[in-house]
Amino acid sequence: YPFNGTVAFISLPSVLQNSFPQYGPNQNPPRIQFHFYGIPELFKSSHKGQILNTFVVSASVTNASSPIKDLTEDVKVTLHHRIPNTLQKKVQCVYWNFNKNGHGGWDDHGCRKYNSSSDYTTCLCDHLTHFGVLLDVSRTQVDPANEQILTIITYLGCGVSSLFLGITVLTYTVFRKLRRDYPSQILINLSLAMLGLNLVFLVNSWLSSWGLYGLCVAVAFTMHYFLLASFTWMGLEAVHMYFALVKVFNVYVPSYILKFCALGWLPLGICILVLIVNREAYSSNLYTNTPTTLELLDDSGNFVVVLIQIRQMRVNSPAGTRSGLMHDLKGVASLTLLLGLTWTVGFCTFGPGRIVMLYLFTVFNTLQGLFIFIFHCLMKENVRKQWRIHLCFGRFRLEEHSWSNSASVGVPAKPRPNPPRASVPSVRSVKSSSTNSTSASSDSSQRDSAFKRPNL
Template identity: 30%
Template sequence: MGFKRELIFLALMYALVKCDTCRVGLAKKRGTCVDIDECNDTRNLCGNDSRCFNTNGSYYCQCNPGYINSKGNNTNFTAVDGQCQDINECNNNKNICGPKASCSNLYGSYVCNCQLGYTNVSGKGCEDIDECWEAEKEEDDICGEKGTCKNLNGSYWCKCQKGYTNYGKERMPCSELNCNSFTPDGGPPQTLKGLGAILFMMRNSCLALSSSSAGGEGNAEGDALLEQLFTATEEILSPRHPGHLNSTEGMSGLLSTVEKSILFIGPQLKGNRTKIETTTADAEIAVQRGKTPPTGQVHLESENASLDIDWTTAAGTETYPGFAMAALLSYKNLETSMNHSFNDIKKDEDEDSVESSFQVFSKVVSVVVSNPSTDKLSHHVNITLRHLQVVPHNIEDSSNVSYICAYWDESGAWSTHGCLQQYSNETYTICTCNHLSSFAVLMARHKMKHTFGLMVVTKIGLIISLLCLILCILTFKFCRSIQGTRTTIHLHLCICLFMADLVFLAGISQTKPEGGCKFVAALLHFFFLGVFTWMLLEGVQLYRMVVLVFNASIRPLYLYVTGYGAPLVIVAISGIIRPQGYGTDEHCWLSLNNGLIWSFFGPVCIIIILNVFFFIITVWKLAQKFTSLNPDLSKLHKIKAFTVTAIAQMCILGLMWVFGAFLFEEDTTVVAYIFTILNSLQGALVFIMHCLLSKQVRDEYAHFLSCICAQEKKRYSDFSSTNPSSSQSQQSQSGQHTGESHI
């Protein structure tokens, strides 16, 4: 009974709740179920790309134009069974914009963009623009003074008069071609070589370009012409080519010809950036084309240099020809041929109290731009030049080295006007210039200003050395007790050293005239080599005396052929191979720039090494003989003395030229004093070692002096006596003495 009562209660409660609830899409309001507007729901049930429509108790969605339901083909849908996405009209209809326009899809739509040279006409699509008419209406001379504008479908081209060209670029104004600047000098075309061949090639190309109509087709010959130019330049600069570039005129002609050729070829190149490299040169060329002048910076770089310039400077402020060009050319082996013509720089340096010498210390580079006025640029140009070699930090203090930014003047000389050094270190120098040409870094080595003390030491020391060498020569020539192979060697060693010191004293600084300076350098080269050659013969003689046979002699003919012939051969070969290496701007000695100095230091090093070898063996053998029971100890002591003096002599001469090498290269005061003192004392030291320290020579000197004193005493006695018988007696005695001496 209780269970039935509960069921009846639950049924009544369910009936009451059901009667009070509205169905989905309706809401109870004042006891009545009313419709809910889902389109006003903040959740945006249909999304942004669709429209919402409310219904009684429900809603439905429709996609906006340009969108479609991605979940089915139903036009009406709800958030549960539909979603709108963009329709790509450009993919669905390839020709939706017509043949002269390109389609770009947008969200819910698309847009048609007319091709260059066409404009959108409402209701007609894209139609051609008559650029010639538009330019004439706006008084814009788009083809230049010597060009005629011809309208094309979607474009135009400039027809140039003869002597003018737009380099095959249809929308470029006509520029004048100066083909006469490529006129070669002398000879028919088939016989032209070197620069003439380049000029002839460029002139033919220029004439062909100026006579063509220059229509709308691009010119494809620019890259090929650039390769031909660099091939010809490589042939000129190769070692096989005849050296017609040794003159300043030839060097200036090469630089000018290549620069004009690059200026002519640049606008014809296909790409905006072109690089080319050969064994003798490399280049990077940048070209910008357009109706308006380009702006911004341009950076060009090669292995040995870089260029920073802005397009405004490269294009110039004059009439814009439709293109702008900047080129950087770097020559790989031109610095040696251009290592001269520093007169203009020396004139500027004359204001200083210290004289300087100069050397090209970077690769030679040329900068070419389309700007016709490069003599005075509106903005400075920065050129970074890498040094030929790294200079140590301490050389700046020891040698007073500085770096100068210079350019090759049209007159055929290096100049610094308009170029300044912005920054420099051991590896590179940044130059800033207000004009363009061919550039290089010059290393200025400031020459030491010789003090009065150094000149006095040099002159007094060398005079003492020459007097001592004269005594040595007379001693070795006339001292009969010491005659032999070794004395002959000493005699000619002193002769060579005497001549070397005499020439050094008289002509080492006489750099003018140039021919005389070369002759002095050759004499010094010969006699100093002779000194070391005779020193080598002394080492060989000592070796023979100890190791082979005691007192072993060498035939005089062999001595003369070796002592004078070997230096003569070396000097002759050096003079034939590199005659320009004899004589420098500072000294009448061998040049340090082309390696000729090793024709002296090379043989000297070899001789010193051989002598060290001979002396080591000689000392070793002497030690063995002294340890044995040799009865002839006097000969061993004599050879020992010979060896000691020979080693001391080699040390003196060798040490002198160690400092001599640094003197001519570094030019420092301390080294100059050491070299001068050693050079001055060597004659005196040879006299002390070989004459004063020799007992036989001292005995000869004593005998010679005693004879002189006896003759003076006898002469005084003859004049002081007045007794005739005494005089007759003295004459009889003199006759007896003469007879004994004769016997």
């Protein structure tokens, strides 16, 4: 294991001795030679957008009749970064191929990245050669001023979201009437996952300053878990809305929320498995791009289907029951934030508008907890009424027995007059099941048109 400050480190497998050449009694035994190159500029390459970010080290066997390659056990090479990779840019493990392009060049055949941090990268290769690590610098760097502003926005946004996510969880947990339905229970679990993610992120820098390896792994494990749990609950929210609005079923599903909880908090098993298989993954850079992308694709598909279904319901609803454009926009914005679709902005952070998209991505996602509080607490009448019943005093207090769906706040409900029946010719005298059903549906449609339908 390399000491702190080691610039280059090579660990050779035991199977390497099987590749030693045969030698006679009057010949020198084979040796392993190591070379260290302190001038990286000696290795000039035509790789665009990539730079050699380490010194070059090589290992070879003397008197070998052929190159040492295709080893059954890997050679482990750890190289120190000349420029700290604090932005977690893509790194590539390569070796110098003297036969490439006629004059030599970097090649990655037989080499792969094992793990990488801001200071070190460990590579695994199946042959002996000249080793190095390339750093991808093709993406536009964020200037220090914008980077500092984005950092401040991130910490402030996460702090604000943590506060309002806590209020949301407390509100829906304390007031039993608010958590009777499935959407509210799913919202509680989603808010808990996002609250955990924000809190761990806020204390991450402080805990990492202690320099304790075990604490670093624990924090990375916790953050990875809450991130995956947040996306899982966003996906379950999309699935529930799909079931409720598209696949409308009246069949009782036993332990519906219990099954959702088992799936929603399932990433705990995944994180434990990663911890058992490769604990070093949590001490370096662990990417979750693939699960995140799949989750966003699933949410986006369900989002489009749900919007189409809601639109069809509004078109087919009787006249006088359609809501305005602002109400529809509010519903779309609420769904977008609840399903975490603002994360898709992160896939557009390239090109000339990269800085603008980074600001939008930072604001939307760090303040997601605040937006959830606004749409699902502040703008919901039943939540405001519970606040007024249990938390307010004086003229702002609302008596619990006066809470009625048809009554305004503080105003008694007025009886609605019976709607006048339109004179229609009677068709009940015709002895036909079709005419009877037509008459019944006609009466039903007249009654429904007189009352405001519930908002879907």
